[in-house]
Amino acid sequence: MNLTLKIWRQKDSSAKGQMVGYKVSDISEHMSFLEMMDVLNEQLVAEGEEPVAFDHDCREGICGMCSMYINGEAHGPDRGITTCQLHMRMFKDGDTITIEPFRAAAFPVIKDLVVDRSAFDRIQHAGGYISVNTSGNTQDANAIPISKHAADEAMDAATCIGCGACVATCKNSSAMLFVGAKVSQYALLPQGQVEAADRVKNMVAQMDLEGFGNCTNTGACEVECPKGISLDNIARMNRELMKASI
Amino acid sequence: MALDSKVPEGSLKDKWTDYKNKINLVNPANKRHIDVIVVGTGLAGGSAAATLAELGYNVKAFAYQDSPRRAHSIAAQGGINAAKNYQGDGDSTYRLFYDTVKGGDYRSREANVYRLAEVSANIIDQCVAQGVPFARDYGGLLDNRSFGGVLVSRTFYAKGQTGQQLLLGAYSAMNRQIARGKIEMFNRHEMLDVVIVDGKARGIIARNLVTGEIERHSAHAVVVGSGGYGNVYFLSTNAMGSNVTAAWKIHKKGAYFANPCYTQIHPTCIPRSGDYQSKLTLMSESLRNDGRIWVPKNIDDVLAIREGKKKPTDLSEDERDYYLERRYPAFGNLVPRDVASRAAKERCDAGYGVNATGEAVYLDFAAAIERYGKEQAKIQGIDNPSKGKITELGEKIVEAKYGNLFQMYEKIVDQDPYKTPMMIYPAVHYTMGGVWVDYNLMTTVPGLYCIGEANFSDHGANRLGASALMQGLADGYFVLPYTIGDYLADDIRTGKIPTDTKEFDEAEKSVKDQIEFFTTNNGTKTVDYFHKKLGKVMWDKCGMSRNEKGLKEAIKEIKEIREEFWKDVKVPGGANEMNPELEKAGRVADFLELGELFAKDALVREESAGGHFREEYQTEEGEAKRMKEFQFVSAWEYVGEPSEAKLHKEKLVYENIEVKERSYK
Numbered sequence: 073m074n075l076t077l078k079i080w081r082q083k084d085s086s087a088k089g090q091m092v093g094y095k096v097s098d099i100s101e102h103m104s105f106l107e108m109m110d111v112l113n114e115q116l117v118a119e120g121e122e123p124v125a126f127d128h129d130c131r132e133g134i135c136g137m138c139s140m141y142i143n144g145e146a147h148g149p150d151r152g153i154t155t156c157q158l159h160m161r162m163f164k165d166g167d168t169i170t171i172e173p174f175r176a177a178a179f180p181v182i183k184d185l186v187v188d189r190s191a192f193d194r195i196q197h198a199g200g201y202i203s204v205n206t207s208g209n210t211q212d213a214n215a216i217p218i219s220k221h222a223a224d225e226a227m228d229a230a231t232c233i234g235c236g237a238c239v240a241t242c243k244n245s246s247a248m249l250f251v252g253a254k255v256s257q258y259a260l261l262p263q264g265q266v267e268a269a270d271r272v273k274n275m276v277a278q279m280d281l282e283g284f285g286n287c288t289n290t291g292a293c294e295v296e297c298p299k300g301i302s303l304d305n306i307a308r309m310n311r312e313l314m315k316a317s318i
Numbered sequence: 319m320a321l322d323s324k325v326p327e328g329s330l331k332d333k334w335t336d337y338k339n340k341i342n343l344v345n346p347a348n349k350r351h352i353d354v355i356v357v358g359t360g361l362a363g364g365s366a367a368a369t370l371a372e373l374g375y376n377v378k379a380f381a382y383q384d385s386p387r388r389a390h391s392i393a394a395q396g397g398i399n400a401a402k403n404y405q406g407d408g409d410s411t412y413r414l415f416y417d418t419v420k421g422g423d424y425r426s427r428e429a430n431v432y433r434l435a436e437v438s439a440n441i442i443d444q445c446v447a448q449g450v451p452f453a454r455d456y457g458g459l460l461d462n463r464s465f466g467g468v469l470v471s472r473t474f475y476a477k478g479q480t481g482q483q484l485l486l487g488a489y490s491a492m493n494r495q496i497a498r499g500k501i502e503m504f505n506r507h508e509m510l511d512v513v514i515v516d517g518k519a520r521g522i523i524a525r526n527l528v529t530g531e532i533e534r535h536s537a538h539a540v541v542v543g544s545g546g547y548g549n550v551y552f553l554s555t556n557a558m559g560s561n562v563t564a565a566w567k568i569h570k571k572g573a574y575f576a577n578p579c580y581t582q583i584h585p586t587c588i589p590r591s592g593d594y595q596s597k598l599t600l601m602s603e604s605l606r607n608d609g610r611i612w613v614p615k616n617i618d619d620v621l622a623i624r625e626g627k628k629k630p631t632d633l634s635e636d637e638r639d640y641y642l643e644r645r646y647p648a649f650g651n652l653v654p655r656d657v658a659s660r661a662a663k664e665r666c667d668a669g670y671g672v673n674a675t676g677e678a679v680y681l682d683f684a685a686a687i688e689r690y691g692k693e694q695a696k697i698q699g700i701d702n703p704s705k706g707k708i709t710e711l712g713e714k715i716v717e718a719k720y721g722n723l724f725q726m727y728e729k730i731v732d733q734d735p736y737k738t739p740m741m742i743y744p745a746v747h748y749t750m751g752g753v754w755v756d757y758n759l760m761t762t763v764p765g766l767y768c769i770g771e772a773n774f775s776d777h778g779a780n781r782l783g784a785s786a787l788m789q790g791l792a793d794g795y796f797v798l799p800y801t802i803g804d805y806l807a808d809d810i811r812t813g814k815i816p817t818d819t820k821e822f823d824e825a826e827k828s829v830k831d832q833i834e835f836f837t838t839n840n841g842t843k844t845v846d847y848f849h850k851k852l853g854k855v856m857w858d859k860c861g862m863s864r865n866e867k868g869l870k871e872a873i874k875e876i877k878e879i880r881e882e883f884w885k886d887v888k889v890p891g892g893a894n895e896m897n898p899e900l901e902k903a904g905r906v907a908d909f910l911e912l913g914e915l916f917a918k919d920a921l922v923r924e925e926s927a928g929g930h931f932r933e934e935y936q937t938e939e940g941e942a943k944r945m946k947e948f949q950f951v952s953a954w955e956y957v958g959e960p961s962e963a964k965l966h967k968e969k970l971v972y973e974n975i976e977v978k979e980r981s982y983k
Contacts, residue, residue: 084895102591104730110596110846117844117899122890125898127384129557131597133726134482135388150729157729182528183896190505193385197497201490202449206369206795208440210447214404217458227451227476230483234387263449 136233238293244285342807349374359386362770363543365794368491394481422778552853576774584747779928
């Protein structure tokens with residue numbers, strides 16, 4: 073198929089960006105979206121132009137590095153996937169595709185489609201861990217039974233890949249789904265109980281400090297989340313925060 | 319230099335304990351004055367950085383990704399082995415040790431493997447304490463899976479995302495230390511050289527991938543945990559950025575590179591669909607627990623399927639060749655990876671491949687769905703369940719076990735694997751070879767360590783499933799933190815290593831020269847053009863099976879590609895900005911050297927062992943034929959051109975295990 077691409081180009085964080093149009097042809101429907109971007113970049117390099125910078129790494133939907141906003145949707149027009157798992161069969165010949173970076177005040181653009189998501193790391197530094205040293209002398213892994221239900225729920229929360237689609241898609245640029253998922257994982261496990269109150273307070277405080285907006289329960293984040301992280305995690309975080317504040 | 323593995327004296331099971339009792343320790347107050355650089359933040363690098371920081375060292379950690387959490391360990395699916403014997407099925411430290419040495423085709427170092435098996439149980443305890451949500455049974459205890467090449471269930475897992483959960487565990491431990499200021503994290507930084515001062519590793523040169531700035535970082539020791547080199551094949555299951563550069567740069571500065579030819583070709587990957595393909599996707603090997611692998615018995619059916627006249631589900635049981643079950647009745651679909659991969663290639667080479675490229679076999683879940691469905695019907699008290707009901711119940715169980723893998727497959731291939739068998743084909747997945755290290759995980763350069771997949775590792779010529787995660791975490795959490803202390807105990811009075819010395823000047827200059835070359839060369843061909851060309855030679859001539867003629871051609875061709883690369887490569891953009899093409903150019907330059915050494919290593923190793931199959935050395939039944947005189951590690955010393963690399967041999971001695979013909983029949 074032949075496509076027209078409108079891509080956000082921005083030289084660096086201080087430069088002014090703009091949308092630039094490109095044409096690609098003979099795109100196979102079996103290609104992934106990023107493979108289509110590879111074709112474009114090979115074409116640009118051959119023409120002596122600078123290729124489009126975009127984040128990507130594992131290309132199997134788990135590293136959370138890829139981050140495009142395609143036709144107005146984080147990770148493009150399909151559900152439960154990252155951009156690297158988006159296939160060209162979702163588009164048709166002659167389509168015009170708009171490609172922008174994830175946009176949020178807390179995710180400044182570094183170059184073209186690459187954004188800085190280190191705010192997520194700093195939220196994790198504030199409490200996204202259990203304080204246990206590596207000693208080899210922790211108690212036996214089966215010493216505390218954990219109900220299958222709690223373990224499965226913790227796993228569902230822990231499956232977050234930290235891509236930032238929730239923030240990019242939220243009209244308030246809220247990071248509540250991301251933070252809620254991490255708070256939930258530990259809140260659901262006995263190992264996480266000891267530090268639960270401090271954890272949720274510190275992580276939420278850091279989240280606010282980074283400039284993420286608040287949650288107004290539109291649920292857009294859940295829809296766009298490649299890993300299907302549920303809104304329940306936001307509710308659980310709020311409950312934990314309430315509990316910690318009383 | 320003679321290779322000294324520094325394996326401690328004493329009986330196998332006491333070596334590690336005795337060693338730990340006797341090593342030098344660094345007093346906590348002194349650790350504050352010692353700096354350690356860790357390159358790579360996957361399971362090995364991440365766990366090492368966190369643990370060294372907990373101990374009190376000042377750690378500087380480097381990752382080319384935008385966060386340590388994105389290292390490619392995250393993509394490991396199936397699980398992590400540990401000799402816990404929670405299932406009471408006869409597992410033990412010795413049995414894990416035995417399985418690993420046997421699975422590695424008797425090409426690994428006994429003492430290292432035993433230590434790995436010994437600390438494996440601690441890893442699970444540690445990870446559970448960190449909040450890793452491993453799968454549990456209804457009683458609340460940890461669940462296990464079995465994996466290829468073994469007869470016990472010792473694999474712990476978190477859905478099909480075990481690597482992700484373990485990496486996030488290590489990342490959380492790092493976060494705690496970053497918050498304390500004990501780890502200084504350098505995201506979007508790439509190590510481009512190591513700095514050697516008075517024969518010791520004392521720092522690195524790194525490029526800030528956002529600004530392009532070249533930075534000097536000093537330390538008392540340098541730890542490289544930068545992963546494997548599977549991307550030398552261009553197409554592999556590695557991440558796009560996975561590279562050999564850190565490992566290759568230290569090789570060029572004196573660290574020997576061991577067994578580069580030992581590559582693992584994973585049997586269950588999604589087949590290639592076209593020339594634009596940028597990477598291959600692995601489907602966890604755990605699928606082989608329930609999936610049955612087959613191709614049609616009759617070539618007519620193969621052709622009919624390729625032409626779309628028949629569907630795989632049209633073929634009756636009699637018309638299918640479950641070739642693994644046929645050839646290996648004892649292990650069936652659970653034979654080790656190398657055996658399963660070669661068997662698939664054998665069938666496809668004989669013309670029985672089931673997709674348009676002729677490179678695919680079926681992995682079929684129909685039998686498992688039926689078995690689980692019947693079991694569920696019984697549990698739920700449904701008498702005389704209909705076929706539809708059985709399928710419905712069975713699919714639910716299969717979904718609970720492999721749901722995310724099935725979803726991933728469907729997204730890529732656009733077929734529903736619950737209704738029609740999956741198509742799979744082997745792909746490059748893991749490299750057992752790597753930087754040579756002694757028992758302390760130190761390379762041949764003092765103060766320079768190598769951990770995880772980047773080292774030549776404990777897996778011998780072939781790695782068993784769910785052992786990569788085990789080794790990465792064992793190295794980082796439980797081995798390196800001890801062994802590095804023994805070395806650093808001599809450095810308590812050294813003081814900060816200055817970076818304004820001639821050694822740093824020289825290393826920085828060579829890095830800058832190379833970047834300058836790339837950005838001004840103005841050739842006519844892109845970096846990917848050369849990478850793909852190299853990958854094709856590697857796959858065709860250094861792939862699943864190799865022979866003398868092909869390897870000699872490969873050496874010649876890789877050299878030619880390299881020469882062409884240095885003449886004609888085109889890198890757009892500048893040095894002082896984010897420039898992904900420039901990053902790729904540096905990585906491919908190193909792959910082009912490694913590739914040649916790889917072929918040379920494969921040529922010299924006149925035997926078949928694990929992931930290295932030489933066509934000249936096979937049994938009458940087509941199985942790998944090991945040669946006794948090759949019971950050694952090939953450790954290559956860099957002396958200029960890869961073709962001139964000098965071979966050093968570390969003889970492998972087996973005192974606690976009988977070296978046998980590997981049989982999975």
